[in-house]
Amino acid sequence: MAYFNNQKEPVExxxxxxxxxxxxxxxxxxxxxxxxxxxPTCPPICHSEMKKEVRVIPEMK
Known part of the structure; x- marks a missing residue:
């Protein structure tokens, strides 16, 4: 959805x-x-182990 003057809707x-x-x-x-x-292992880059963590990132809808 677009706002007035081509401003985009803010992403939470x-x-x-x-x-x-x-x-x-x-x-x-x-x-x-x-x-x-x-x-999982790190598939795209180095194939090392991965650990769980929490990040603040844009919501996907």
Whole structure:
């Protein structure tokens, strides 16, 4: 939905459970509900282990 003068509707940030890569040289992460594995590895970058954490990111609708 667009507002007057082509301003876009603001996106709300929410706390979201994510998987975050444990490798200090890697910044890979993904939303928890995007993985079918119980404990995924970092697929796109380094294939290291990942840990659960909570981030404040834009809500997906």
């Amino acid at each position: 940030n929410v706390e979201t459970n994510v998987w975050s890569c444990v490798n200090d040289d890697c910044q890979g992460w993904m939303r928890e509900n995007y993985s079918f594995e119980k404990e």
